[in-house]
Amino acid sequence: MSDYETFLLDGRPVRFERGQTILEAALAAGHYIPNLCHHPEFKPHGSCKLCTIKVNGRYGSACTVKAMPGQEVSSDTPELNGNRRVLLQMLFVEGSHFCPGCEKSGNCALQALAYDLEMLTPHYAHFYPSRPLDASHPDVLIDFNRCIMCELCVRASREVDGKNVFALAGRGVASHVVVNSPSGKLADTDFALTDKAAHICPVGAILPKRVGFAVPIGSRTYDVDAISTLAERRATEEA
Amino acid sequence: MTKTGKAHETELDRVLDRNRRDRGRLVQILREAQAIEGWIPPETVTAIAQGLGMAIGEVESTLEFYSFFYRRPRGDYVVLFSDNITDRMLGNQAIFEHMARRFGVARGEVSPDGLVSLDFTSCTGLCDQGPAILVNGIAIPKMTLRRADQIHDLIRSKVPVSDWPKDLFEIDHNIRRADMLLGSDFMPGSALKAAIAMGPEAFLTEVKRSNLRGRGGAGFTTGVKWEAAKKAQADERFIVCNADEGEPGTFKDRVLLQFYPERVFEGMALAGFVTGARHGLVYLRGEYLYLLAPLEEKLAELRAGRLLGRAIQGVEGFDFDIEIHMGAGAYICGEETALIESLEGKAGRPRIRPPFPVVCGYRNKPTVVNNVETLCKVTEIALQGGAGYEGFGTKQSTGTKILSVSGDCERPGIYEYPFGVRVGQVLDDCGARSPKAVQISGPAGTCLGIREFGRRIAFEDVPTAGAFMVFGEHRDMFAVAHNFAHFFAHESCGFCTPCRVGTAIQAKIMDKIAAGHATQYEMNELQHLHDVMRTGSHCGLGQTAGGAIADTIGKFRDDYEQKLARKDFEPAFDLDAALARARAVTGRDDADSHMLDHA
Numbered sequence: 001m002s003d004y005e006t007f008l009l010d011g012r013p014v015r016f017e018r019g020q021t022i023l024e025a026a027l028a029a030g031h032y033i034p035n036l037c038h039h040p041e042f043k044p045h046g047s048c049k050l051c052t053i054k055v056n057g058r059y060g061s062a063c064t065v066k067a068m069p070g071q072e073v074s075s076d077t078p079e080l081n082g083n084r085r086v087l088l089q090m091l092f093v094e095g096s097h098f099c100p101g102c103e104k105s106g107n108c109a110l111q112a113l114a115y116d117l118e119m120l121t122p123h124y125a126h127f128y129p130s131r132p133l134d135a136s137h138p139d140v141l142i143d144f145n146r147c148i149m150c151e152l153c154v155r156a157s158r159e160v161d162g163k164n165v166f167a168l169a170g171r172g173v174a175s176h177v178v179v180n181s182p183s184g185k186l187a188d189t190d191f192a193l194t195d196k197a198a199h200i201c202p203v204g205a206i207l208p209k210r211v212g213f214a215v216p217i218g219s220r221t222y223d224v225d226a227i228s229t230l231a232e233r234r235a236t237e238e239a
Numbered sequence: 240m241t242k243t244g245k246a247h248e249t250e251l252d253r254v255l256d257r258n259r260r261d262r263g264r265l266v267q268i269l270r271e272a273q274a275i276e277g278w279i280p281p282e283t284v285t286a287i288a289q290g291l292g293m294a295i296g297e298v299e300s301t302l303e304f305y306s307f308f309y310r311r312p313r314g315d316y317v318v319l320f321s322d323n324i325t326d327r328m329l330g331n332q333a334i335f336e337h338m339a340r341r342f343g344v345a346r347g348e349v350s351p352d353g354l355v356s357l358d359f360t361s362c363t364g365l366c367d368q369g370p371a372i373l374v375n376g377i378a379i380p381k382m383t384l385r386r387a388d389q390i391h392d393l394i395r396s397k398v399p400v401s402d403w404p405k406d407l408f409e410i411d412h413n414i415r416r417a418d419m420l421l422g423s424d425f426m427p428g429s430a431l432k433a434a435i436a437m438g439p440e441a442f443l444t445e446v447k448r449s450n451l452r453g454r455g456g457a458g459f460t461t462g463v464k465w466e467a468a469k470k471a472q473a474d475e476r477f478i479v480c481n482a483d484e485g486e487p488g489t490f491k492d493r494v495l496l497q498f499y500p501e502r503v504f505e506g507m508a509l510a511g512f513v514t515g516a517r518h519g520l521v522y523l524r525g526e527y528l529y530l531l532a533p534l535e536e537k538l539a540e541l542r543a544g545r546l547l548g549r550a551i552q553g554v555e556g557f558d559f560d561i562e563i564h565m566g567a568g569a570y571i572c573g574e575e576t577a578l579i580e581s582l583e584g585k586a587g588r589p590r591i592r593p594p595f596p597v598v599c600g601y602r603n604k605p606t607v608v609n610n611v612e613t614l615c616k617v618t619e620i621a622l623q624g625g626a627g628y629e630g631f632g633t634k635q636s637t638g639t640k641i642l643s644v645s646g647d648c649e650r651p652g653i654y655e656y657p658f659g660v661r662v663g664q665v666l667d668d669c670g671a672r673s674p675k676a677v678q679i680s681g682p683a684g685t686c687l688g689i690r691e692f693g694r695r696i697a698f699e700d701v702p703t704a705g706a707f708m709v710f711g712e713h714r715d716m717f718a719v720a721h722n723f724a725h726f727f728a729h730e731s732c733g734f735c736t737p738c739r740v741g742t743a744i745q746a747k748i749m750d751k752i753a754a755g756h757a758t759q760y761e762m763n764e765l766q767h768l769h770d771v772m773r774t775g776s777h778c779g780l781g782q783t784a785g786g787a788i789a790d791t792i793g794k795f796r797d798d799y800e801q802k803l804a805r806k807d808f809e810p811a812f813d814l815d816a817a818l819a820r821a822r823a824v825t826g827r828d829d830a831d832s833h834m835l836d837h838a
Contacts, residue, residue, distance in 0.1 A: 046591050047735045049775040059774045064591050086771045090740035124744050125811035149733070167296030169303040171569070171586070173743045175733030180296035182285050 007071035016067040023051050023062035026075075030235035032228040033075050034084055034113055036091075036202055037150035038063045042159065048091075048150060050084055050113065051075075085119045092122040094173065095129065096145040097203075103212055104204030106220025110148060111203075112227035127173070134179065136187035139209055140198055142179075147205040149175055157197035165191045177205075244282075250275050251283060255290045262291040263602070265301050265584030269308055270525075270565055277317070278309040304586035304732075306360065306568030307376070307525050314349045314356035316394045320382075321371040323362035323487040324678075324722040325645045325708055331370035331382065335359070338387045342394075355394055361570060361726060362487035363526040366645035366708070367413050367652045375400050376528040379407050408529065412494050413652025416668060419631060419639045420502075420615055421655045427501040428546050430621035434509055435554055437621075443469070443513045446617060448625030450637045455481060455573075455610035456680055456704030458636075461617065464607055467597040469514040471605035476516035478507050478559075479601060479608045483524045483578060485570040486681035487726060488706030491641040492611035494653050496523075496530050499615060500537045504561055506614025508547060509621060510607055511559035519561035520601065522578050525568045534563060570730035574778050575608040576600075577732065588734045589778040612641055612705070632658030636697040640705070644669045647711035654707075656696065663692040665707060673712045676795065681706040682723035683783040686716070686790035716795035717752065717802065720788045724749040727784035738781025741772040745785060751811065752802050760808050762792060762799060 006013040007022070009031055016025035021044060026033050036048040044063040051062035053075045062075065074080065091097075091110060099105050113119075131144035149168065154177065157165040165186070169178045181188035192198070193208060200206075217223065221230070254271040258264040268287060273279050279302060288295045302308050320326070320335045335346075339357055344350040347358050365371035368380040374390065377400055386407070393403055414421055434442040447462030468476055480503060484492040495503060507519040523531065538561055541547040551557045569587045571577045577587035579601050600606025616638060620628050631638050636658035642665060645651045649670030656665070666674050677687050679696070680703035687694065687701070694701050710719060728746040733739040745768055751757045769785030776782045792799060822828070 044591065046777060049736050049777070052775045061777075083771045083775060086767070087736050087775065090736055090744070093744075094740045125747065127743070148736075149739070164294045164296075167294065167300045169296065169300040169586075170733065171304050172728060172731040172733045172739060174303075175739060178296045178299050180294040182281070182295060 005067075005069040007067055007069065007073055009073045010076050014067075020067050021063055022053065022055070022060075022065050022067050022071070022073055025067045026062065026073075027231060028235060028238075030232045030239070031075075032231045033062045034117065034228075035063060036109055036113065036148065037152065039152055039155075039200065042152070042155050045151060045155070048087070048148065050087055052080060052083060052087075054080065081117055084113075085117050086123075088114050088117060088119050089121075089123045091148050092119075093124045093126045095131075095147060096126070102146070102204045103207055104146075104201075106215075106217055106223040108204055108222070109202035109227065112222035115222070116226045116228050129173075131176065134186050135209075136185040137191060137209075138187070139193040140186065140191065141207045141209050142186060143205055143207070144176060145205075146203050147177055148203055149177070150202060151177075152200045152202065153177065153197045153206055156200045157191075157195065160196040163190055163195065163197075165189045165195075165197060247275060247283075248286070251286055251290075255287070260290055261584075262293055263582075263584045265291065265293075265298065266305070266567055266581055267564060268584075269298075269302055269305075270567060273308060277313050277315065278311060300586050301584060304569060305525075305566075308567055312349060312353065314344075314354055315397075316355045316400070317373075317375055318355060318357050318390070318394075319360040319363075319373040320358070321361075321363035321365065321369060321373070322359040322722070323366055323369070323726075324719050325366040325488060326362070326370040327718075327722060328646060328714070329370045334370060334382050334384060334387050337384055338391060341388070341391045354397075360526075360568065361485065361730060364484055364490040364493050364524075365410065366488055366490055366643065368411055369645075373526065376525070377408060378410065378526065378529050380410055410493075410497070410529075411652075412498050414494065414498075414655075415644075415650050415652040416654040416656065418655040418657065419619060420612075420641070421499075421653070423619075425499070425502055425618065427505065427541065428544065428552065430505050430618035431508055431512070431546060431552055434512055434621045435552060435557070439513045439515075442509070442621065445625035446513070446620055449620045449628040450625075450635075451613070451616055451620060451628070452636065452698060453610055454612035454616065454640065454704070456486075456684075456702060458698040458702055461609065461613055464597055464609075465510060465513050467595075468516070468605040468607045471598045473605045475518075475602075475604045476514050477601045477604055477606040478510040478514065478516045478519040479575075479578065479582070479596075479606055480507055480519065480521040480561075480611060480614055481573065481575065481578060481608050482527070482611050483522050483566050483573040484527075484611070485524055485573045485730075486683060486704050486706055487723075488643060488645055488678065488681045488708040489704055490643045490645075491653055491705045493527060493530070495611050495615055495641075496527065496534065500534055501541065502615040502618050503611055504538065504541055505546065506609070506617045507561055508551065508559050509617050510609065510614070512551075512557060514605075514607060516605075516607070517558050517560070519559060520582055521561060521563045522572065522582060523563055523565055524572075525566045528565065531563060531565065538563075569732075570726075571732045571778075571780055574780065577778070578608065579606065586732070588732045589780075591777075610704075633695075633697050633699070635699045640696060640703070642696070642703070642707045643705045644707045644709065646709035647671060647674065647714065648709045658697045659695050661692070662687060662694055662696065662701065665696070666692060666709065669709065671709045671711070674709050675712045675714060676710045676716055676719075676791075678708040678710070678719065678787065679703050679706065681708075682726055682787050683779065684786070686719075686787055686794060688794040715798050716791045717749075717798040720791040721749045721753055723787045724784075727780065731780060731784070735775075735777035735781060737772045737775040738777065738784060741768050741776075741781065742784050744768060745772075745788060747811075749788070752799060755802055756804060756809050756813065757802070758804050758806050758808055762803075765789070765792065 134142040452458040572587040576590035581587040728742040
């Protein structure tokens with residue numbers, strides 16, 4: 001018997017520490033599982049469902065299911081990747097995402113995953129929601145049209161910045177992020193460019209003002225490397 | 240009706256004080272605050288946030304989640320038409336349109352004089368006596384055009400709802416077949432007395448021996464749930480009665496709460512006796528507001544009889560009391576962790592499980608969540624013992640099950656059967672002359688066609704929370720699934736991607752089919768979406784939301800195909816329709832002129 005525990009991910013053994021989720025263990029071992037609402041510094045959220053895997057034949061979210069010895073996990077299969085493409089398409093049509101004109105292009109996890117999973121079209125009819133921008137803050141712009149409801153800003157502001165600037169309100173497709181001020185405007189909060197919440201958005205919903213094309217499109221993070229390659233390399237460097 | 244700022248402030252203060260300024264009671268506070276003006280203005284949101292020490296966005300998060308909270312002015316009279324498929328089959332739309340015409344108000348709008356607003360709402364649990372409506376939250380069954388006129392006149396003459404003729408609000412129990420539970424007399428206190436005589440350990444053994452499984456549909460073994468909560472390390476435990484009977488077509492809990500409340504409450508006390516919980520909470524769906532006062536009265540009566548409160552039946556240390564929380568229009572709160580979130584004053588978004596509520600539930604304490612019917616059943620076990628109970632039903636599904644029968648049958652209502660009863664038997668008993676299909680356990684359940692009427696109601700065959708909707712041979716099963724698709728899109732909590740977006744896309748595709756613009760392509764799309772939602776959704780709502788569509792496509796494909804365009808594909812965007820207005824303005828009448836194949 002070995003002195004560490006493992007589970008099988010797509011047939012390969014992955015070591016884990018007790019208490020780790022399957023996603024945490026897989027990422028640490030350099031095996032990428034697609035994800036959007038996950039962030040290593042925050043508790044599992046489990047809402048985007050990109051990390052849906054099969055554990056011993058049952059579907060689950062890799063970010064919430066704890067790793068256990070002997071589990072047989074499948075992730076990189078045509079079925080699961082096909083479902084992931086559908087989830088990405090859902091997110092693309094639910095909001096309004098115009099990659100070519102978005103300052104986040106090349107640094108956006110949604111766009112990067114769409115490339116990585118070879119999503120070629122949005123497929124479904126666009127919802128074209130009407131979500132006004134909030135440009136009230138001197139340093140930060142919020143374009144709610146690009147929001148994917150991952151609540152990372154909500155969590156970062158609450159748990160790290162100690163400010164509680166955002167909340168998720170509404171129900172169903174009417175779900176939306178609200179700003180905690182009587183006017184509902186960001187300018188009327190104590191939000192600052194230095195906040196963790198100002199830099200945690202995986203897509204282009206929260207952007208610093210007066211920064212445009214400092215790094216040209218084509219040379220940005222995911223322009224250079226696929227999001228999966230990058231995650232796997234990062235794990236190797238840390239090991 | 241607008242109150243002056245000062246008077247409003249004082250009333251709001253009273254609401255906050257009455258709720259101990261406890262943010263955990265936010266849903267209750269919003270309900271009471273809304274009663275002041277009929278809606279919740281922004282100043283009230285700010286005042287509540289300040290009064291509870293919460294961020295405004297946190298208050299909004301709860302406020303915007305529930306269908307019965309309004310952020311814009313509503314009419315003095317809010318009339319909501321139940322829109323389950325059974326209400327539609329009984330003609331609710333014609334009555335709605337009649338009323339809308341008489342008031343001169345459109346769906347979702349307020350009349351210019353601020354008198355009335357009209358809208359539809361999800362199933363209100365009166366399917367056996369529909370079409371049903373809610374007026375200012377109070378249920379009125381058996382709507383007809385005549386009743387609509389009567390209600391119109393009452394509203395026009397501004398008679399307060401409390402002064403309306405009592406017969407409008409009369410709700411029948413329609414118990415058509417009574418068995419073990421509905422057919423036996425019950426002396427309040429008798430089950431407690433029997434359990435106290437046995438002691439908590441021995442009584443738990445009996446509950447386990449009975450193999451009683453949860454009547455909410457999931458069928459978890461009650462004794463195992465109780466034991467887990469009892470064994471969990473904690474200084475406090477809670478018993479929650481899930482009376483959020485929101486599954487369209489289900490109304491048996493409504494009958495139990497109205498006619499058998501002492502059974503429900505005594506079942507909760509029994510759960511408290513076994514697990515050591517001292518607090519019970521009833522989560523009553525907002526649509527059942529008319530049951531609140533009688534239930535509160537019943538609780539007072541039980542306290543006076545020492546069947547609730549301190550030292551129940553004189554047993555020192557056996558303290559248990561019950562509090563009723565009202566829901567506010569959110570189907571998802573029937574899911575136990577969403578229900579707990581709602582009890583804590585939050586939006587009803589289901590939690591990640593594990594941990595399960597028996598370990599970490601309400602206020603992060605061990606919590607037993609039981610269905611209304613399950614709690615009634617434990618009183619039987621206290622009186623008859625587990626072994627006696629085991630004899631009824633099937634091996635894996637012991638005891639009886641109450642069905643809520645509605646739709647195309649002569650005798651809709653409540654039917655109690657031993658588990659294992661065949662679907663065909665129920666159809667015969669309720670007088671369904673020529674049934675084409677039965678939707679069992681509501682939109683989230685299973686649709687059975689004629690060839691499956693030999694199947695049995697049981698956890699091991701066709702499990703159900705109770706709904707049994709019958710569709711006659713003349714019914715269009717596409718219309719049924721279309722209604723369900725909009726129900727799920729409306730009720731999805733919005734937390735996870737597959738359910739939030741998937742239910743909305745499915746509803747749009749069903750609209751496209753209804754409009755005659757869809758092709759075989761859309762049929763495949765619906766199936767594919769269902770697969771993604773079923774395998775990827777966070778909770779049962781999304782996992783089952785596409786089920787009725789998949790079932791009806793599989794079993795009643797003709798009902799869909801009749802509506803399909805005979806083409807390979809038609810785009811979602813209808814260019815002709817989009818150009819119609821421009822054509823009208825420019826006086827052109829050559830529609831389709833842009834189409835190459837148009838001769």
